[in-house]
Amino acid sequence: MQLRFTKMHGLGNDFVVVDLITQRFRLKPHHIRRLADRHFGIGCDQVLTVEIPTQPDVDFRYRIYNAEGSEVEQCGNGARCFARFVRDKRLTGKQKIKVETLAGIIELELTPNRHVRVDMGEPILDPKRIPFTADQQAQTYALEADGQQLQVGAVSMGNPHVVLNVEDTTSAPVDHLGAILESHPRFPQRVNVGFMQVLDRQHIRLRVFERGVGETLACGTGACAAVVAGITQGKLDETVSVKLPGGELEIHWAGPGNAVIMTGPAATVFEGQIQI
Numbered sequence: 001m002q003l004r005f006t007k008m009h010g011l012g013n014d015f016v017v018v019d020l021i022t023q024r025f026r027l028k029p030h031h032i033r034r035l036a037d038r039h040f041g042i043g044c045d046q047v048l049t050v051e052i053p054t055q056p057d058v059d060f061r062y063r064i065y066n067a068e069g070s071e072v073e074q075c076g077n078g079a080r081c082f083a084r085f086v087r088d089k090r091l092t093g094k095q096k097i098k099v100e101t102l103a104g105i106i107e108l109e110l111t112p113n114r115h116v117r118v119d120m121g122e123p124i125l126d127p128k129r130i131p132f133t134a135d136q137q138a139q140t141y142a143l144e145a146d147g148q149q150l151q152v153g154a155v156s157m158g159n160p161h162v163v164l165n166v167e168d169t170t171s172a173p174v175d176h177l178g179a180i181l182e183s184h185p186r187f188p189q190r191v192n193v194g195f196m197q198v199l200d201r202q203h204i205r206l207r208v209f210e211r212g213v214g215e216t217l218a219c220g221t222g223a224c225a226a227v228v229a230g231i232t233q234g235k236l237d238e239t240v241s242v243k244l245p246g247g248e249l250e251i252h253w254a255g256p257g258n259a260v261i262m263t264g265p266a267a268t269v270f271e272g273q274i275q276i
């Protein structure tokens with residue numbers, strides 16, 4: 001079958017976006033791996049699908065698949081691309097849309113400067129719901145890995161994140177320690193690994209080793225999780241500029257009981273068709 005797709009990115013975190021409203025296809029894990037393959041396929045960090053909603057009062061269903069083929073709960077950079085896609089493809093005329101994900105319903109709003117503002121919902125700090133094995137909820141947790149005693153933050157944005165504070169992201173052991181922590185036994189569903197350098201109370205640098213992908217140029221849910229961890233640890237104010245290798249995101253969180261708001265760009269690179 002010929003499958004139409006659109007190649008997009010959010011700060012270099014790149015996606016193959018497939019409209020499964022105007023075309024019918026059942027994507028299986030091996031299809032995802034083929035689409036995501038940077039040599040034998042199109043190449044991307046995640047595949048995103050646009051589908052009809054299953055819930056009332058929701059505009060679309062938004063599904064996310066990591067390059068390895070697994071379906072995951074949430075993708076922040078992908079959400080901004082999703083909003084840009086459905087608007088540009090005239091699948092909606094709305095400025096603000098509600099989409100259902102495995103993590104719940106999120107709201108996406110196109111801003112006048114062609115950025116996208118996303119209500120990512122409330123962060124989850126209860127270890128049992130992250131999920132993360134811990135006796136009780138805490139600002140930081142002692143975690144043994146690679147022969148080291150680490151102090152880490154643990155946050156879910158619908159998908160699990162562990163956040164390490166580092167002196168300098170450029171020299172952080174992202175590939176080595178990221179791979180070890182991604183499959184740490186205390187994270188039963190594996191985990192995205194963020195390396196956060198606090199520059200001041202309104203600015204951080206961040207690199208993320210993503211679950212099921214490896215290091216990406218940006219991670220939207222990772223930026224949200226890092227800011228929530230930093231605020232919880234008393235290191236950051238409510239609005240933070242997150243500098244990722246691929247560019248900057250603005251993250252706002254007014255504290256427990258409030259949603260995390262992420263604002264940033266979304267870009268279309270090219271359209272195509274692939275025989276699959």
Ligand SMILES: N[C@H](CCC[C@H](N)C(=O)O)C(=O)O
Pocket residue numbers: 013045046064066072073074075076077078159160192210211212213216218219220221222
């Ligand atoms: N690798 C993530 C999914 C994509 C998240 C990231 N691309 C973002 O922008 O939030 C996970 O397995 O939970």
